[in-house]
Amino acid sequence: MLNRITIILAQWCPHCVPLSLERCNEMAEQLGVDLRVLDIDDAEQEEIADSLVRNCGDWAEDYLIPQVFFEEDGGAHHIFTGFSEGVEVTKARWDDFFASHRYRQELKNRN
Numbered sequence: 001m002l003n004r005i006t007i008i009l010a011q012w013c014p015h016c017v018p019l020s021l022e023r024c025n026e027m028a029e030q031l032g033v034d035l036r037v038l039d040i041d042d043a044e045q046e047e048i049a050d051s052l053v054r055n056c057g058d059w060a061e062d063y064l065i066p067q068v069f070f071e072e073d074g075g076a077h078h079i080f081t082g083f084s085e086g087v088e089v090t091k092a093r094w095d096d097f098f099a100s101h102r103y104r105q106e107l108k109n110r111n
Helices: 015-031 043-056 087-099 101-110
Strands: 002-009 034-039 067-072 075-081
Touching: 002 015, 002 043, 002 101, 015 034, 015 087, 015 101, 034 043, 043 067, 043 075, 075 087, 087 101
Parallel strands: 002 034
Antiparallel strands: 002 067, 067 075
């Protein structure tokens, strides 16, 4: 069962703030779970973020942000990575995610 959503971001990243942060807030509200925000420019948070991305996400030494995870009992599942192309590409992928079967199923499971 979904316990929390985690977004890894940087405040200076236009794919992250406000776009992905707003989408994650919306998703957390719709699903009735907490949202954890990990900022890669904060050393403590970066350490946690790096571990999560390395173990469950799209890992590279200089990985793309934002990355978003559904956290459940026993693990985390990567659900989204931003795109290096324009912000409009990231926005379109968020629209796709919100329209996806996977997200609709999560909503259904909550009701």
